[in-house]
Amino acid sequence: MGVLLSLSFITMSCFCLAMEKHRKQIIMVELNACLSCFFRPLAWVLLISTFYMSSQLYGWTIGPVVFFGMLIGSLVPLILLLTYRAKAIPLVAILLPIVVYIS
Amino acid sequence: MKSTFRQSMKWLHTWVGLVVVWILFFMFITGTAGYFYKEITRWMEPERPLISPEVSKKQMLHLSQAYLTEHASEAERWRIQLPNSRDGNLRVRWTQAAKEGKRRGKRTHKILNPTTGQEVAELRATGGGFSLYRMHYRLHYMPRLVAYWIVGFCTMLMLIAVITGVIFHKKIFSDFFTFRAKKGLIGWLDIHNVLSVVALPFHFMITYSGLIFFLTTYMVLGFNLSLTDSQQDEFHKQVFPDTLAVEQAEIAQTLAPLTDMYLQTRKYWLEDTLDNVTIKYPNDVNASVNFERLETDITYNHSDEIFFNSNGKLMTVPAREFTPSGRIEDGFISLHEGQFANSVVRWLYLLVGLIGAAMVASGGILWTTKRKPKQDKKPNGADFGYRLVEQLNIGSFVGLPIAIGVYFCANRLLPVGLENRADWEINCLFISWALLLVYPAFRPAISAWLEQLKLAAVIFTFIPVLNFLTTDKHLAITLPIGDWNYAGFDLAMIAIGMSFSFAAYKVKQRIVSQVGNKSITSAVSKASTAKLAQNKGAM
Numbered sequence: 001m002g003v004l005l006s007l008s009f010i011t012m013s014c015f016c017l018a019m020e021k022h023r024k025q026i027i028m029v030e031l032n033a034c035l036s037c038f039f040r041p042l043a044w045v046l047l048i049s050t051f052y053m054s055s056q057l058y059g060w061t062i063g064p065v066v067f068f069g070m071l072i073g074s075l076v077p078l079i080l081l082l083t084y085r086a087k088a089i090p091l092v093a094i095l096l097p098i099v100v101y102i103s
Numbered sequence: 104m105k106s107t108f109r110q111s112m113k114w115l116h117t118w119v120g121l122v123v124v125w126i127l128f129f130m131f132i133t134g135t136a137g138y139f140y141k142e143i144t145r146w147m148e149p150e151r152p153l154i155s156p157e158v159s160k161k162q163m164l165h166l167s168q169a170y171l172t173e174h175a176s177e178a179e180r181w182r183i184q185l186p187n188s189r190d191g192n193l194r195v196r197w198t199q200a201a202k203e204g205k206r207r208g209k210r211t212h213k214i215l216n217p218t219t220g221q222e223v224a225e226l227r228a229t230g231g232g233f234s235l236y237r238m239h240y241r242l243h244y245m246p247r248l249v250a251y252w253i254v255g256f257c258t259m260l261m262l263i264a265v266i267t268g269v270i271f272h273k274k275i276f277s278d279f280f281t282f283r284a285k286k287g288l289i290g291w292l293d294i295h296n297v298l299s300v301v302a303l304p305f306h307f308m309i310t311y312s313g314l315i316f317f318l319t320t321y322m323v324l325g326f327n328l329s330l331t332d333s334q335q336d337e338f339h340k341q342v343f344p345d346t347l348a349v350e351q352a353e354i355a356q357t358l359a360p361l362t363d364m365y366l367q368t369r370k371y372w373l374e375d376t377l378d379n380v381t382i383k384y385p386n387d388v389n390a391s392v393n394f395e396r397l398e399t400d401i402t403y404n405h406s407d408e409i410f411f412n413s414n415g416k417l418m419t420v421p422a423r424e425f426t427p428s429g430r431i432e433d434g435f436i437s438l439h440e441g442q443f444a445n446s447v448v449r450w451l452y453l454l455v456g457l458i459g460a461a462m463v464a465s466g467g468i469l470w471t472t473k474r475k476p477k478q479d480k481k482p483n484g485a486d487f488g489y490r491l492v493e494q495l496n497i498g499s500f501v502g503l504p505i506a507i508g509v510y511f512c513a514n515r516l517l518p519v520g521l522e523n524r525a526d527w528e529i530n531c532l533f534i535s536w537a538l539l540l541v542y543p544a545f546r547p548a549i550s551a552w553l554e555q556l557k558l559a560a561v562i563f564t565f566i567p568v569l570n571f572l573t574t575d576k577h578l579a580i581t582l583p584i585g586d587w588n589y590a591g592f593d594l595a596m597i598a599i600g601m602s603f604s605f606a607a608y609k610v611k612q613r614i615v616s617q618v619g620n621k622s623i624t625s626a627v628s629k630a631s632t633a634k635l636a637q638n639k640g641a642m
Contacts, residue, residue, distance in 0.1 A: 001447045016280050061401040061434075062443055068304050069451035072458065075301040083282045 002100035004057070004066065007050045008074035013093045014043035016082065025086040109271045116267040117470065121492070123257040124467040125499040128460055130254065132503055134239035135456030136232065138441055138449055141189045143232025146592040147514045149574040150224045151214055153586045154191035158217040160377055164361040166220030167195050170213075171385070172358075179208065179351070181382040183361075186217065187397070188446050191588050193217040228524040229514055235507070240316065243529060251317050262310045268299055275300060291469045298462035305455040306462070312439035315432055342432060344423040349383045349391045356388040359415030367417060368394045368409050388413055398443040402434045464500040471496060494543040494551075501555040502539030504599070508562035509535040511596070515573045549614055556607035563600030567593040 016022045018039035023031070054070070055063030081089050105111040136143065145151060167183040175181060178197035186193055193215045199208035213222045242250040269275065279300060282293045299306065319326045319335075330338065361380060369375055376396040383391045390413035399407055405422035412418050425433060437443060441452045471493045478485035485493075513531035517524055543551035570593060571577035581590035 019277070019280070022280055059400065062448075065401070065438065065444075066448055066451075069448060069455065072302050072305065072455050073451055076454070076458070079280055079282050079297055079301070082280055083284050 001070075002103065003097075004050060004054055004070045005074060006096040006100050007046060007053065008067075008070040009078060009096055010093050011043055011046040011050055012071065012074050012078050013089055014039045014046060016078065016089070018043060022082060022086075025082060026089050028087070109273075112267040112271040116264050116271060119260045119267070120264045120463075120466050121470055123260045124463055124470075125495050126253070126257045127261055127463045128467075128499050129503060130239045130257065131456060131460035131463055132507070133235045135453055135460060136507070137236030137239055138444075138452045138456060140232030140236040142588055142592060143235065144229070145190060145192070146570075146589060147229045147231045147511070148226045149570075149576050150226050151192055152216060152223055153576060153581065153584055153589060154186065160185055160375065161362045161365060163193050163217050164365055164380065166217070167193065167215060168358070168361045170215060170220050170222070171195055171197060174213075175211070176386055179384055181380075181385050183380045185378060185380075187378060189449075189588070191586065192223075227514075227519045228521075230510075230525045230528050234525070234529055235510075240313075243533065248320065251320050255314065255317060255321050258310055258313045262307075262314065265299075265303075265306050265310060269303070272296065272300070288469075288472050291465060291472050295462060295465040295469050298458050298465060302455045302458045302462070306459060308435075308438055309456075309459065312435040315435050316439065318432075341426050342429040344425060344429070349389055351384045351387050352389040354388040355386055356390070356413050358382065358385050358390055358392070358413055359411075361392070364392060364394065364411045364415050367411075367415075368396075371409055371417075372396055372406075391418070398437075401437045401443055402430055464496075467492070467496045467500065490544075493548050495540065497543040497548065497551045497555060498536075498540030501552070501559055501603075502536055502542075504603075505539055505555065505559045505562055506532045506536035508559065508566060508596075511566050512562065512569055515569050549610070553607060553610045553614065556603050556610060560600050560603035560607055563596050563603060566596040566600075 017026060018036075020036075023036065023039075050070070051064070051067050054067040057063065058066050077092075078089065081092065105114050163185060164183065171178075171181050171183075175195075175197035177199065179200045180198040182194075182196040184190070184194040184196070194212065195215060196210065196212045198210050201208040214226070215222055240251070240254050241247065242253060245253075278293070278296060280297075282290070282297050284290050284293075286293075314321065319338075326335070326338075365377065368377060374396075377394060378397045379395050381393045381395070383393075392411040392413075392415075394409045394411070396407050398404070403423060403425060408420075410418040410420045441449060444452055471489065474489055478489045484490075510528055510532040513528045517527055517531075521527060539555060542555070546554065567578060571579070576589060578590055578593050581587075581593070
């Protein structure tokens with residue numbers, strides 16, 4: 001569960017970073033164009049991986065339900081962070097899998 | 104008709120949503136609570152024991168069989184529900200044969216102490232969590248069919264609102280993460296959009312599957328009026344196929360020990376996930392014993408059931424034959440109810456259910472926020488329609504949660520011996536909700552919001568205190584024991600109370616920022632006077 005939640009959060013953070021207006025909110029420094037273009041394909045790869053992992057863990061019927069639930073569950077804190085503490089998003093995205101791994 | 108298709112869809116979305124917003128909110132809140140109805144019922148029956156130390160399933164089956172043999176030997180059906188993560192109690196149920204002229208026989212339900220096998224003390228009469236769950240599709244105080252039609256109508260309008268919302272939302276992807284808080288109208292628009300879009304698959308699923316639930320009721324022309332009774336029965340058999348039709352032989356035979364059958368199921372399933380056991384005709388030679396494990400699939404999975412005969416021999420039972428449409432229906436209903444969900448997935452269901460409720464509420468608030476500047480400028484005060492919507496918004500979006508809080512308090516405060524006690528708990532809910540719906544008519548909107556939010560904060564924070572004062576199963580006991588199922592309810596109430604406190608704080612901050620801290624009292628009293636004058640004028 002924790003792995004799926006952190007993967008979902010990182011996936012959605014990457015989608016967020018792929019949008020210029022949100023990238024400016026999260027990262028102060030200007031990224032070069034090549035690096036900026038990297039976020040969207042990375043997000044898609046992560047999204048497909050999360051879906052696959054969820055289906056492997058919970059089967060091909062319950063897995064997609066868990067996948068959508070995890071995406072929604074990660075989007076709510078992400079959007080709140082983006083609104084009130086945007087700069088904390090990269091830190092949370094890095095810390096979340098570490099916390100899950102330790103626990 | 105509007106100038107463009109998108110504008111027409113926007114108009115339809117606004118008005119279709121407004122017509123049913125409060126009923127939808129009621130359905131979302133009570134339905135979301137329904138995902139935890141077993142846990143709520145457990146809290147509302149404090150006579151039940153706390154989760155006891157690990158007792159083996161084998162011992163519990165042995166004790167249950169002994170109890171049922173002693174107390175329900177004449178019953179035609181037994182059911183043993185083993186403790187699980189949702190309901191930590193060992194339950195036994197039995198159904199007597201139906202008397203002449205009756206459709207069903209008398210049903211009895213007992214909770215057993217898993218260590219001794221004796222029934223626990225008499226439980227108080229309560230509506231429990233199931234009444235909340237039932238209300239979300241059955242409403243209350245009205246005939247069943249009327250309720251189904253009202254719920255179906257509202258659900259249909261919600262489906263239209265979901266579809267039209269997707270059509271007219273111009274920036275569904277580019278504004279996916281956008282929430283511009285502190286920007287008044289734009290902020291409300293953003294929050295409505297965000298809540299709608301992030302959980303869009305859930306909103307669509309829950310609405311569509313909600314309609315499927317009573318499809319034979321709603322499809323009157325195509326079903327009730329077109330098919331004969333036998334055709335309808337045939338339809339039901341196809342869509343809801345039964346597992347095994349057992350005929351009673353009326354030859355007495357003692358049932359083999361359930362514990363032996365249980366050991367066989369462990370070999371078959373390779374895991375210890377048994378959830379319940381159902382026995383048809385327990386003291387007949389044709390008895391059938393059905394062992395069911397926790398659901399492993401959204402749709403029906405034949406391997407989740409194992410059958411034995413009265414001698415304890417494994418029976419080969421053909422799988423239920425679902426038609427493709429029956430299988431789809433089964434899948435949608437299972438998705439709606441989330442019966443397959445483990446604890447974490449159940450919490451996710453709760454989260455998305457609350458998102459749904461918040462989406463509906465933000466839509467209602469958005470409607471008034473958008474019209475407020477224009478209405479404020481009117482020389483004779485705001486229109487009746489606007490004031491009514493605002494009043495219903497406050498009375499529903501804060502009033503309903505308070506009323507549910509009152510329902511929980513009533514469970515602890517009403518005398519245990521009161522006649523029709525369970526009904527009175529629900530009456531308390533609706534009486535308090537009715538008062539809270541009327542209350543905003545006599546107060547300025549902003550004050551009514553603030554006061555009801557404060558009341559909600561007090562009530563929900565008070566519930567664990569009340570539990571502490573009236574029972575011996577409070578947080579000081581449940582937390583050290585580790586009964587998270589019971590403690591979770593009290594903790595959830597505290598969390599809800601804190602959320603309402605935060606909301607009240609933010610509303611107060613808004614008032615302060617608008618009128619200044621010192622003049623807040625005078626501003627509210629001026630607004631109250633103006634409101635009273637407005638009400639008099641309207642009369």
